Amino acid sequence: MHHLRQHGLGLWLLALLLLGACATQGPTSDQNHWQSGDYRLSLGERGLDIEYRGEVFATIDSFEFNFVKGTITELVKPSGSSDGQARLDVVLEGEDGYTHDFPERLRVMVTQENGRFHFEASHPGFHHIGINLVDRDEHYFGLLEKLYPDNRKSPDLRGETVTVDVYHQGERDYAENYASAFSAFYISSAGYGSFFDTFAKGEYRFAQSGLTHVYHQTDALDWYLIHGPTGQRIHRRYYEVIGEPKSVPLWALGPVVWRDYNTGKAEILSDLEHFSALRIPLTATFVDRPYSDGGHEWSKMNFTEAFADPEEWIGTINRDYGMEVMSWVGPMTFGDTDFPGLLPNHRTYIDLTDPEALVEFERRLQTLQYDVGIRGHKMDRADENFPMTALWHEPVPESQTRNTYVYLYSKVIDQFLRGAHGDNQFNFARAAYHRTQPFLSAVWGGDVRPNWQGMAGNLANAMRVGFMGFPVWGSDTGGYLGDGRIDEKLYARWLQWGAWNGMFEIKLDGIGGQGEDRVPWHYSERLQAVFREAAEQRMAMIPYSYSLANTSASNGVLMKPMAYVYPNDEHTYDLWDQYLFGEAFLVAPMLSPDDQRSVYLPAGHWYDFYDLTRAFDGKRTLSVTAEFDRIPVFVRGNSLYVTGDIYRGSDRRWRGPLEQGRLILHALPGRPGQDTVFTYVDALDGDREKRMTLTRSVNEVTLQTPALTVPSVVRLRLDQAPAQVWLNGARTEATYDAERKILALPLSAGQDIELRVTL
Known part of the structure; x- marks a missing residue:
């Protein structure tokens, strides 16, 4: 018996020695797994599987560096590292032919925190970074506000190729309302969000030849893969990276009116008096260009004689009407060179990295606008004809100029406003890029066409913006382009939808002040009643919308696309013409002269907002009729x-x-x-x-x-x-x-x- 026990122990020691020898030769299959809480990385035949509680939700096929494929060969937990850190050893299958000392092998570091995976790698010779993910028959949402491709309204980008770079020019963009919000962020129906943290332009190819390809013209891999069962959960972890969205004041969440062309202060005060006579409540207005001297009647940033004594008439609006006043601003001087720090050889855009330019920009806005009561801005023009090759005071690679400029514009204007008014200020822009969320109160949906097609397209824009994680969005209610007056039914339907936007702003005239005004007193009493009801509803909803806007870091965007809330419901992937406002309301705008439309109710129990005795079970499509004075809205049970x-x-x-x-x-x-x-x-x-x-x-x-x-x-x-x-x-x-x-x-x-x- 003693001899047998010794023999058994010897076999056990021999087995340990053999295992040790294998370990020195390379990792076994067991070593190519890494567990971090409920998450697990596994290196298998198809690539790197990323699992949550045993279910794979994403697979990385390979990386690309300067267009050279990098295959993941090993998954290692570095000695002394925390449980949330791992390393991928990547073998590069060739050279790029340009880079001196191009590496044969590369280490990609991975960290995991609360379901957010961060992949990092760099090399002095890198200029192009790509990631290939295995397509899992999933659907993809985000990246851009434009209706891509060819004015298609469905937000699902499966099968498409998308360029991520802020631009607006071209005939197609005109049809798409100059929508100019972009982001290197998308959400997959498989249960994850992808965020490449760079301002460099990129290209995404979704579900092509079995792969989804993420590419940016940048020098480092700085990529997040964020797990979550819904868009709200994904965005919560995303905001932890880019910063919490900007707070929104009460007054900015009520009805806001404006004209594209104001003749002067008398017209502004007259408009507000007419609204009061009709008992249509408002909380803010803004003055669009032109109101200043200088290039494009803007560059001096002052108020002209027609708007003389601004502290007096703005004070009247504040005191007598309880409203705040904002103004239009642009980051350019339109040929006026009497401004320090313009981009050299392109002397119209302000160099937002030049300290002298920033000092003068803030001085003019502070003394000529904030000191007389301006409380916020409509931010325009950062996306138009921007000079990509200009030399900045602080150099920026050409591949990053357009996106970086949009980011800096939001950040700079927020700093100016915050210095003057603290949190009690508001700014909204047409052009936006990721990381502007902490500095930009809202996105407005571009210069929309004033017809049924324009309104429908604008709603589709809103859904794409929601997927990208810009919490507050608003339409130019009534449309921007055109000569002013629009069809009364179109106006009513747009007002009814606008009341359920993140921002409710209403345009009162044609482009450049042309044509007949679009003020409600030029329409029938029936339209005036719709206008009043929409404005009153908006006022009553301020406690709700204020709470939504100021908890968006944890509760997600205000206008939630259907697939954002129900990513496992295949009926939601193409839906663009209805959405959830917060968690409680399903809003289905009327987008044609017809009084009927279909509405898809997802799983759950639903009630008619106007008559809570009418209840509906979900997972069904309804045909609904909407009278002139309302649009379909449902309240979710629970x-x-x-x-x-x-x-x-x-x-x-x-x-x-x-x-x-x-x-x-x-x-x-x-x-x-x-x-x-x-x-x-x-x-x-x-x-x-x-x-x-x-x-x-x-x-x-x-x-x-x-x-x-x-x-x-x-x-x-x-x-x-x-x-x-x-x-x-x-x-x-x-x-x-x-x-x-x-x-x-x-x-x-x-x-x-x-x-x-x-x-």
Whole structure:
């Protein structure tokens, strides 16, 4: 027995020695796996599989450096590294023929944090970086706002080749409304987001010959692969990389009106007086070019004689109408050379890396605009005819100039506004690129055509912007191009849709002031009623939209595309003509003169926004009819939203100043076992985030909310009268409207609330 035990031990030691010998010769298959929490990398026949809890959601076939393919041969966890770090050994299959000492092997470092994989590699000779991913029969969304290709409205880019570089020129772009938002970011229906952190231009080829190819003309691999079951979750981790989106003030979320051409201050004040006479509430206006002296009636950045004494008339708008005023700005002087730091040999664009230029730019805006009450800007022209080859004060590679300039424009204007007004300011731009989100309040959808096709195309633009992760988007309601007056039904439908945009801004005239004005008093009383209802609805929704805009870092974009919320539902991939506004509302704009359209309701339970007694099961397509005064809107079951009166703009002229606000908490319980959360940002309590919860069991509904600063009313949608109602542990009485299926209960301000309703 003793001899046998010795023999067994000898075999065991021999096995260990053999394993050690194999380890010195190279990694075994077991060594080509790396576990980091719930995530795992595995090197297999098709490439590098990336798994979450045993399910592969992405596979990297190979990398490319200067167009030379790099095959992943080893996956190693470096000694002494954390559990969130690994290394890929990549063998390059040749040379580029140009680079001295081109490497034969390369190390790609990988870090994993909370489902976000970061791949990094560099070499002095690299100028072009590519990534090849195995196509998993997935669908791809993002990268650009333009309707690509050929004005196609579907957001699904599967099978397409897309250039990522801010540009607007060309006849096709004219048809596409000059949409100019871009990003090196896309979302896949397989459950991940791809972000290449560079300003260099790129090209993406989706699902071609079995691969998806990501390419940028840059010198380093700086790429993120972000796992998430929905667009919201992916964006949450994306914002942790690029920074949280910019906060938005209350006044910017109400109705905003403007003219493309103002004759002067008298016209602005006259417009506001007419709106007040019609009792159509507004919260802001902006003055578009021309209003200044100098090149293109802008370069001096002052107010001309027609707008003399701006502190007086802007003060009147602030004081008497409760509204804020913004202005148009551009990053160019249009041939006026009386400005330091213009780009050499292209003396019209301001060099935003030149310290002298920035000092003068800020000085003019501060003394001539901010000091007299301008609170924000419409930012234009960064995407037009930009000189790619100009030499900057701080050199930028030609491949990065257009995208970098758009980023700097947003950053610089935000710094100027923040220095003058802190957080109480707003800026919105036509051109945007990734990493502008912390500096840009909103994107506006370009110079849209004032017809049904223009409105439809603009909605498709909005969906693409949502996938890219720009939280607040708005249309030029009524359209930009053309001579002013538009068809009354088109105007009504655009207003009704605009009220459900991230930003609601309405144009009142034709391009350059041509043709008849588009002011509501030049239309029928029927249109005026639609205008008023849209504006009043927008005002009532300010508590909700303010909360959405200022929690977008965790809750995603305001106008959520259908595939963003339901990536596993193949019916959503081509949908562009409906979306979710926040988590609660499904909005389906009317995009033709017809009063009928189809609406797809995803899985779940849905209610008619205008009549909560009308309920619908999801996973079905409805044919709906919309009267002149409304568009189809549905409320999702298992949702919470807040409306109310917390801000007065021009409506203070007939309603009086706001003395004490009032909120309405709308609660639509889900099925038994479901719960939901809404984060209310209390603007009247220092913007504190207050987490409201709604839960449903078989026989009970519970609503909990932290103390609110104003009185409120709960409106709880129930199919039947409750058996009992309990408020903070004490039984109480509530009113149940059996016809409307609504239980109503007033709540006092200043105390935490737990409402329990037994059924």
